[in-house]
Each structure stands twice: as structure tokens, then as C-alpha cells.
Amino acid sequence: MSTTTTDTSPPREQFTGQVGFILSAIGSAVGLGNIWRFPGVAYENGGGAFLVPYVIALLTAGIPILFLDYALGHRFRGGPPTAFRRVKKWLETLGWFQVMICFVIAIYYAAIIGWALSFFVYSFTLKWGDDTAGFFTGDYLQLSDTANGGAWFTLDFVPAVLIPLLLVWVATIVVLVGGVAKGIEKANVIFLPLLVVAFAVLVVRAIFLDGATDGLNALFTPDWSALGDMNVWIAAYGQIFFSLSVAFGIMITYSSYRKRRANLTSPGLVVAFSNSGFEMLAGIGVFAALGFLAHEQGVAVGDLEGITGPILSFVTFPAVVSQMPAGPLFGALFFGSLAMAGFTSLISILQVVSAGFQEKFGLTRRQAVLWIGIVAAVLSVVGFSTTTGLIALDTIDNWSNNVGIVASAVLMCVFLVWLLRTSPELRYHLNAVSTFQVGRWWYVCVGVVVPAVLLYMLVSRIVDLAQNGYEGYDDTYLLYAGWGTLVVLVVGAVVLTLPRWRRSPDDFVAWPPYPPVTATTTTKGAAR
Amino acid sequence: MNGDAILLMVLSLAVVWGGLVVSILALRARSERADFPSGGEDDHREDDAITERDT
Numbered sequence: 001m002s003t004t005t006t007d008t009s010p011p012r013e014q015f016t017g018q019v020g021f022i023l024s025a026i027g028s029a030v031g032l033g034n035i036w037r038f039p040g041v042a043y044e045n046g047g048g049a050f051l052v053p054y055v056i057a058l059l060t061a062g063i064p065i066l067f068l069d070y071a072l073g074h075r076f077r078g079g080p081p082t083a084f085r086r087v088k089k090w091l092e093t094l095g096w097f098q099v100m101i102c103f104v105i106a107i108y109y110a111a112i113i114g115w116a117l118s119f120f121v122y123s124f125t126l127k128w129g130d131d132t133a134g135f136f137t138g139d140y141l142q143l144s145d146t147a148n149g150g151a152w153f154t155l156d157f158v159p160a161v162l163i164p165l166l167l168v169w170v171a172t173i174v175v176l177v178g179g180v181a182k183g184i185e186k187a188n189v190i191f192l193p194l195l196v197v198a199f200a201v202l203v204v205r206a207i208f209l210d211g212a213t214d215g216l217n218a219l220f221t222p223d224w225s226a227l228g229d230m231n232v233w234i235a236a237y238g239q240i241f242f243s244l245s246v247a248f249g250i251m252i253t254y255s256s257y258r259k260r261r262a263n264l265t266s267p268g269l270v271v272a273f274s275n276s277g278f279e280m281l282a283g284i285g286v287f288a289a290l291g292f293l294a295h296e297q298g299v300a301v302g303d304l305e306g307i308t309g310p311i312l313s314f315v316t317f318p319a320v321v322s323q324m325p326a327g328p329l330f331g332a333l334f335f336g337s338l339a340m341a342g343f344t345s346l347i348s349i350l351q352v353v354s355a356g357f358q359e360k361f362g363l364t365r366r367q368a369v370l371w372i373g374i375v376a377a378v379l380s381v382v383g384f385s386t387t388t389g390l391i392a393l394d395t396i397d398n399w400s401n402n403v404g405i406v407a408s409a410v411l412m413c414v415f416l417v418w419l420l421r422t423s424p425e426l427r428y429h430l431n432a433v434s435t436f437q438v439g440r441w442w443y444v445c446v447g448v449v450v451p452a453v454l455l456y457m458l459v460s461r462i463v464d465l466a467q468n469g470y471e472g473y474d475d476t477y478l479l480y481a482g483w484g485t486l487v488v489l490v491v492g493a494v495v496l497t498l499p500r501w502r503r504s505p506d507d508f509v510a511w512p513p514y515p516p517v518t519a520t521t522t523t524k525g526a527a528r
Numbered sequence: 529m530n531g532d533a534i535l536l537m538v539l540s541l542a543v544v545w546g547g548l549v550v551s552i553l554a555l556r557a558r559s560e561r562a563d564f565p566s567g568g569e570d571d572h573r574e575d576d577a578i579t580e581r582d583t
Binding site for chain 2: 055217220
């Protein structure tokens with residue numbers, strides 16, 4: 001292929017093809033939330049009846065906003081700052097806001113993967129003993145006793161947390177330096193099938209345990225009255241939204257690495273249903289295991305505590321593992337799965353940051369990954385490998401997800417659909433390159449349903465946090481670690497918008513042209 | 529398991545995994561469009577074969 005152009009910018013990286021893209025997108029979407037969030041949310045919001053709002057949320061919010069991300073990244077060929085700027089210059093700040101969210105999430109998400117690696121090793125000897133809660137917060141995390149005057153922030157590092165965390169960062173940097181095709185895609189091609197097989201083995205084993213049916217009864221017995229409760233619907237939309245990894249730049253970035261003539265919507269449906277399919281598998285596995293635990297302890301499943309989040313994974317599950325036959329193998333499968341699911345998500349989160357910096361500051365991939373990786377690793381170690389790491393993680397996670405990402409999604413929909421009226425162009429783009437055609441219903445979803453539901457979630461969460469604080473944590477601490485996170489996101493977004501672009505992203509003509517031209521006069525050069 | 533729970537479990541799996549199977553089959557049947565608007569050629573790929581250079 002001859003290169004006669006005077007453009008010296010390197011060609012954009014690409015996934016090797018559709019399968020590589022789909023596996024990477026599933027690897028990103030399937031994360032810790034699928035394993036530790038979905039089962040508990042479904043159980044607490046109507047059990048089997050939760051299926052109804054869940055599927056409706058998938059079809060009216062999850063898939064439409066996934067398509068919005070795909071269309072943006074693919075049409076405007078860049079990470080969030082580039083893509084948004086090419087829509088409208090001032091929208092670049094929203095792109096950097098998404099990059100900042102990814103950066104903040106990456107620094108604590110890595111810590112959880114580090115914990116999973118530690119517990120993977122501990123599984124072989126069942127090191128947690130009988131008091132799994134005491135082991136997790138005491139022996140392992142050495143959590144500061146804030147209830148009895150312990151410090152809210154320390155620099156007392158915990159080696160057992162710090163060492164696996166460093167390993168996670170080294171692995172992340174190595175994968176990202178490898179690039180989209182040889183790093184990210186290869187990691188997903190290896191880890192995603194491994195994850196599915198390991199988790200499937202785990203689920204099959206779990207459903208044959210004594211008491212497993214009690215757990216499945218608890219999960220699937222429908223409480224139809226829940227459908228009349230608006231909070232159940234909000235929970236369904238929230239679950240779909242957080243689980244699919246949409247609206248904070250990941251899917252924009254990944255779709256920008258697809259070739260221009262590439263199917264978007266049909267692979268998108270595969271990604272969305274795979275994500276929900278994995279959640280369903282996780283629900284069955286987790287509740288079968290919880291049923292077994294309840295059976296062993298002689299209590300009802302409803303009386304068990306710690307059925308979601310880190311406590312489910314690092315306190316309740318070790319208790320299950322300790323009591324079951326071949327526990328070490330079961331534990332290794334569970335924590336190995338957790339680490340793999342988290343890792344394939346972490347690399348996608350950090351790629352958003354890397355892409356943003358490469359494009360704006362003209363950095364090579366290696367420069368961007370090394371700089372960002374090292375800074376993120378240092379912040380990660382300082383913030384989350386100490387005796388106050390769990391408190392910081394819990395707080396920053398709550399604000400960056402429930403406020404940051406939700407605000408990002410609302411702003412994205414309002415600006416693109418209502419203010420700039422870009423949705424017809426984006427729908428045209430999706431339909432011009434894809435085999436599954438997106439109808440006008442999509443406007444209603446991304447213009448009305450998603451922003452309305454998410455705005456309600458956002459406002460009610462902010463009011464709740466302002467009035468009631470969070471988890472009983474110290475108000476001053478929440479001001480700095482919680483609301484401060486929000487300030488960091490906004491200030492970071494503004495500051496990163498200010499410098500000049502090393503190579504202007506504005507000299508760009510989107511392909512295919514919109515409004516569409518009927519004559520075949522578009523040339524190869526016009527596609528730039 | 530009670531009847532309701534079994535029914536809802538089967539229904540949940542049928543809807544979600546069924547959706548996955550249908551979406552995979554649809555993608556296999558038509559993995560890419562046959563007709564694209566003109567243009568839209570990509571730059572050469574970093575991991576393509578060695579780039580030929582004009583001399």
C-alpha cells in the first residue's frame with residue numbers, strides 16, 4: 001500500500017476484526033458488578049418479577065445508550081474528548097469529564113482486583129479461617145477502626161494489599177503498551193473464554209450443593225407487587241446502566257478502533273445480551289451458593305447478610321468455600337473469575353484515558369500508557385493499599401458512579417439530542433454501516449427515557465447524600481473524599497480542555513457525509 | 529424449587545440467553561453490510577504487512 005499523503009499522523013489503531021471487538025467489548029462490560037451487584041439487586045427488588053423491569057430497561061436504556069456511544073466513537077474517530085469536540089468544540093469538556101471518571105475509577109478498581117488475587121491465593125489453604133469478616137477487614141485490610149477514634153486517612157501501607165496491587169498495575173501497563181490489537185484484544189481473547197468456562201464450572205458445581213434450590217427459590221420467586229414500586233424500576237435501570245459500562249467513554253473509545261466500514265448495531269446486541277446472560281449466570285451461581293450457606297448455618301436465605309458488593313465476595317463467599325466439599329478449588333475458581341472479569345474491565349477503563357492523552361497531546365501509545373499508568377499506580381497505592389483504603393474506595397466509588405457517571409449520561413443525552421440535535425446524524429451513521437436498522441424509537445429512548453430516569457436517579461441521590469451523608473461516615477471526610485471527588489472530576493475536565501491540541505482534531509470530515517449525498521462523488525480523501 | 533420460581537427462572541433464561549442466541553445467529557447470517565456509502569476507506573494498519581513506500 002503506498003502512502004502518498006502528506007499527513008504524518010500515524011494511522012488509528014484497529015481491532016483485528018469483528019470477533020476481537022465483540023470479545024473486548026464483552027470483556028469490558030462484564031465486570032465486578034455482574035458478579036456481585038446483579039444477584040443482590042434482583043433479589044431485593046422483586047426476585048423473579050425483577051425480570052420485567054430489567055428486560056424493559058435493557059431494551060429502552062441499555063441498548064440505546066450503547067448504540068449512542070458506538071455511533072459517537074465510530075463516526076468521530078476518537079476517544080471522548082476528540083469525538084465530542086468534533087460534534088461541537090465546547091463539548092470537549094464533557095469528553096474530559098468522562099476521561100476523569102475513568103481515571104478515578106481505575107485507581108480504585110485496580111485495588112479490588114488486587115484483593116481478588118490475594119484471595120485467589122488464600123483459597124488454596126482457606127487462610128481466612130472461620131471468621132471471614134474479621135479476616136477481611138482485620139487480618140487482611142487491617143482497616144482503621146474509625147468507630148473508635150481511628151484515623152479516616154492514613155499512610156500505613158498494608159503489604160498484603162500493596163503487592164498484588166502493584167502486580168495488577170504492571171499487568172495493566174504491559175497490556176496497554178501492547179496496543180489495541182496486540183494488547184487489549186489478545187488479553188480479552190485469552191481471559192474472556194477462561195472466565196466463562198471457570199464461572200460456568202463454578203455455577204454447575206453450586207447448583208448441586210445441598211440447599212442450592214432454597215437459594216434459587218429466594219432469587220426467582222416473583223413478588224409481583226414490586227412492579228408497582230418505582231424504586232424497583234429505578235434499580236433495574238441503574239443495574240442495566242452501570243453493568244453495561246456505558247456513558248463514560250469506554251464504548252466510545254472502543255468503537256473508534258473499528259474500521260469505518262464496520263457493522264455496529266448487530267455486534268452491539270450480542271455484547272448487550274452477553275452481558276445480561278453473564279449476569280443471569282452469576283445470579284444462579286451466587287444464590288445457589290448462598291442457599292448452601294444458609295442450609296449449613298440452619299438459617300433462611302433471607303436471614304443471610306452481605307449478599308452484595310465487596311462483602312458478598314470477600315466475606316460471604318469465603319464462608320461458603322470453607323464449608324463446601326473441594327472448597328479450595330471452588331474458591332480459586334471464584335476469585336480467579338473475579339480477577340479476570342475485573343482485569344478486562346480495568347484495561348478498557350484506562351484505555352479511555354490513554355486515548356484522550358495520545359490524541360490531545362500528541363503522545364505515542366507507550367508514552368501515554370507509561371505516564372498515565374505510573375501516576376495512576378502511585379495514586380492507587382497511596383489511596384487504597386493503606387489501612388483506610390476500603391473507606392476511601394467505598395466513598396469515591398459511590399460519588400464517581402452514582403453522581404459522576406449518571407451526570408455524564410444525562411448531559412450527553414441532553415446536549416446531543418436536545419441542544420445540538422445530533423441524533424438524526426448518529427442514527428443515520430448507525431444505519432449506514434450496520435445490518436440491524438435502528439428505528440425512530442431510538443430517539444425516544446436516548447432523548448426521553450434515559451435522561452428522565454437518570455435525572456431522577458441523580459437528583460434523588462444527590463439530595464440523599466446531602467441530607468443523610470453516606471454509610472455513617474464522618475461529614476468532613478465525605479466533604480473531601482466524596483464531594484471532593486466530584487470537584488476533581490469537574491476541575492480536571494476544565495483544565496484538560498484548556499491546552500492547545502498538538503494536532504488539531506477539527507480538520508475532519510465525518511464519513512459517511514450527512515445529510516447523505518446520493519451521487520458517488522465522495523472520494524477517499526473526503527473520508528478524512 | 530417452587531413452581532413460580534422454576535417458571536421465572538426458565539423464562540428469564542429464555543429471554544436473556546434466547547436474545548443472545550438470536551443476536552449471534554442474526555450477526556452470523558449478515559455479519560457486514562454488502563453496500564456501504566462510497567468512501568470510508570481506512571488508513572493502512574499498523575499491524576498490516578510492511579508498508580510499501582514510494583521512492
